[in-house]
Amino acid sequence: MADKVEFELVSPEKLLKSLPVDMVVVPGTEGDFGVLAGHSPLISTLRPGVIDVYEGERIVDRVFVAGGFAEVTETRCTVLAEEAVALTDLDRASVEKSIKDLSEDSDDSKSDAEKAAIEAKLAVARAKLDAIGTSSAAH
């Protein structure tokens, strides 16, 4: 049995998770990467996506993050998330509704900055929807 990595998920408001795991797969901006014990030190930005926590060969936990940063050392993987929700807590209907609302807002927005802010939110909501899609496909 390989060594474990210490996985920490932190949001600005609190420490969400801190536990030793076999592997985590983190959605980096330039592609997903898996972290096993002994990973070379790395700092990466995250895109909206799902963090998979592996215990052995099995996924024990799936958490949606709306972006943030990951710091990996040989023994530790720290994720600073902007928004983190357990995948099971995401509800397809409400996400679809927020996408619809945001699209309307985007059409109504006046300034470019406003539009960009809404587009960013929209990207997060779409990523959420994708995440829900993959999880229901898996079951």
Added chain:
Amino acid sequence: MPNLKDLKNRIASVQSTRKITSAMKMVAASKLRRAQEQAEAGGPYAERMGRMLSSLASNVQDSGNGPKLMTGTGADQVHLLVVVSSDRGLCGAFNGSIVREAKRQIARLQGEGKTVKVLTVGRKGRDQLRRDYASLIVESYEDVGRRRLSFADADMVAKKVLAMFDAGEFDVCSVVFNKFKSAISQIVTVQQLIPFAVPVAADAAPAATDEAKAIYEFEPDEEQILAELLPRNLSIQIYRALLESAASEQGARMTAMDNATRNAGDMINKLTITYNRTRQAYITKELIEIISGAEAL
């Protein structure tokens, strides 16, 4: 001779004041506990972000072209002060000391010939600063985190500050807030946010830490990560300031209300003594009148 009825009314009114202040004290105590817990919960994120920042910064500083948020605009002509106060009063010297410090800073900077702009968070600070420096206030926020301070609130303030910075409206930004030390003591703190002084590993052990940092890989490159990390860090710093301020406010209010409750108690005792003496004096007076009336017959 004081009127008995007036005294009685006065005692009743002070008694109800005491009830209110002691209730407020208890509310403040429970809010304080919550605010403290929240402040503690925010610790890990800030700590880890600080760690990432310092390892990034040590890599970027060598190349000498860090982003503006870290290196500054090169000038320090225009200063932005973010003044964090409370929305409500009845919390002792809490707002007074913040405003005093803010005014001192403004006076000092203006004395040096700099331009000052003020952004206030909280109604009380805005109201008090508006008297002297109305023209300096560029933006004010009220009811920030009225129910429960969330990161989104801090983010909103930070976005405004960033937008102003990007538009070149100021060079240096500092935040003035009450740092929570204990329920009876809050320390007015001025902290510089932009340009952000990255806590580069202490001089004590630079060799060891530099080695540890040099081996990090970055994805995408350092500059890009830093460009994302620094605005985030600004939000975090403002969030921390708001949390500290919220805890301080409750602490200050608790102490103030405790004092008020005690004062009301003392006042009730004094008034009760006066009331009883007056009542006795009335009785004696009436007895004398009756007796002297009977003797006269």
